[in-house]
Amino acid sequence: MKNYIRVCDVEKYYGNASNVTKAVDRVSFTVAQGEFVGVMGASGSGKTTLLNMLSTIDRVTAGHIWYGDTDIAEMKENDLAKFRKANLGFVFQDYNLLDTLTIEENIILAMTIRKESRQEIQKKCDQIMKLLGIADIRDQFPYQVSGGQKQRCACARALVNRPRLILADEPTGALDSRSAQTLLETFTDMNEKMQATILMVTHDAFSASYCSRILFLKDGRIFHELVRGRKERRVFLNEILDVLALTGGEVSNVQ
Secondary structure (H helix, E strand, C coil), rough: CCCCEEEEEEEEEEECCEEEEEEEEEEEEEEEEEEEEEECCCCCCCCHHHHHHHHHCCCCCCCEEECCEEEHHHHHHHHHHHHHHHHHHEEECCCCCCCCCCCCHHHCCCCCCCCHHHHHHHHHHHHHHHHCCCCHHCCCCCCHHHHHHHHHHHHHHHHCCCCCEEEEECCCCCCCCHHHHHHHHHHHHHHHHHCCCEECCCCCCCHHHHEEEEEEECCCEEEEEEEECCCHHHHHHHHHHHHHHHHHCCCCCCC
């Protein structure tokens, strides 16, 4: 498979000369087109910092992050904003939906930055709502639907422009176990049926077991990697738990 993303010797420092914290320490990896990659590690391991750099929210101190032939580490702020809108989709723990807009309007809002006809925007919105099972709540507002439905709306908004990469930061953190499972199955469908490339930061072994590959961070470095291959998800889950026991990562929501 073609590599969509190449992370090369990335470092991130915080602080000043008298008190420097190295949050990410010479991290390198690739993400292929159509992969579903998880990033795990204990609090302070550097996983959120890494996600922030991949999402262009934060800048690298050293190293390079390539999206195809584009090195975002070398881009200026204005160009980064344009790149983010055109190439990245985001799914957050707290949904980030606008309560004054309907479910459908929240999804359409993500497309208004593109110069497409109203008919084309509506067609894409209808397709993604049907795929994610939220077409019947299109006219409801976020406060009128369940947490799982809100998160599926957030997924639809992230996916509707066919971004190069979907970045998910603890997407199941605010959901009950049933809604979390529904969301993860939605991610799997997005990955398998639409070839969406997904990178998900999570501390939860159950969530991670849906990924095709997992990178484990410890003290800002990748210290282990697991590939699911053809393993049953339960087998993969047990392997994840074994690694977390070594890293000091949290173990929760095991089902």
